[in-house]
Each structure stands twice: as structure tokens, then as C-alpha cells.
Amino acid sequence: MPDLHARVTALRAHISETYRLHRRVIRNHRSNVLRQNDDSAAVANEVRGRAEPEKLTAQSYSPATDSLLAWQTQLWGHLLDEGLESRRTDYALALAVLAFRLGGLSADYLDALR
CATH class of the missing domain: 1.20.5 (Single alpha-helices involved in coiled-coils or other helix-helix interfaces)
Incomplete structure (x- = not known):
């Protein structure tokens, strides 16, 4: 640390x-x-002082999301390289299922990958 x-x-x-x-x-x-x-x-040109702090919402890091985005990018590159652009809708269904599973537990996403 x-x-x-x-x-x-x-x-x-x-x-x-x-x-x-x-x-x-x-x-x-x-x-x-x-x-x-x-x-x-x-002339009223004074410094007002401190303000009440606002809460920040932090985006949490998700390796599962990163892996899904990497898979999508690699898949689209493969389909383009092989001239299989017409099959992207087949893979879009799998992508939709995996993206839906991201919202739950990571184990759910891993199970969907298997």
C-alpha cells in the first residue's frame, strides 16, 4: 500500500x-x-467562505464489465477480419445475455460465460 x-x-x-x-x-x-x-x-466583492460539501458518486471498478467489453471488441474485429459481419446479430444475442448478467453477482456472469 x-x-x-x-x-x-x-x-x-x-x-x-x-x-x-x-x-x-x-x-x-x-x-x-x-x-x-x-x-x-x-462594491460587494467579498469571499463567501466555505460551502457545504456535496456527495460524490464513485463508479466502482468492474473487471467483469471490462472483460465483456474486451470480448465484444475482439469479436467484432474477428467478424470483420473473416468477412462475417452478417453474423453479428447471432453474437448480439449472446452479448445481451452476458450484459444482463453483469447487473447481478459476478458468479452469475461467470456461470453465463460457461
Whole structure:
């Protein structure tokens, strides 16, 4: 896991640097606006502060999905190479069954492959 730790550390450093630069741009913009306007007291150019974080939805990694997409790509390449484009509907039915089985347990997908 040292690789993961190094990546998390690098990500944190990147976020920190991005936040620092963002705040610097805001400060610079604010000082320029206040300097350019004589009636700067009337200008409402303030930093609002932090906002409530929003939940992120992460896509989970699925080796089963990757294997199905790889099979589909290889199959279509094989059909094109062999001049069997007309048979793709036969394989589309198998692809549909396998894709349907992806939504369940991985064992269900493996059983469908067998």
C-alpha cells in the first residue's frame, strides 16, 4: 500500500496548492477592483467562505464489465477480419445475455460465460 499512500499524499498536496492559488487569485481580483473604483465601499466583492460539501458518486471498478467489453471488441474485429459481419446479430444475442448478467453477482456472469 505504499503506492496508495504516495498517491493520496500527492493528491492532498495538489488540492492544497490549487486552493492556495484560487484564494490568491480572489485576493488579487478584489484588490484590483477596490483600487480601480473610487466608491469601493459600495462594491460587494467579498469571499463567501466555505460551502457545504456535496456527495460524490464513485463508479466502482468492474473487471467483469471490462472483460465483456474486451470480448465484444475482439469479436467484432474477428467478424470483420473473416468477412462475417452478417453474423453479428447471432453474437448480439449472446452479448445481451452476458450484459444482463453483469447487473447481478459476478458468479452469475461467470456461470453465463460457461
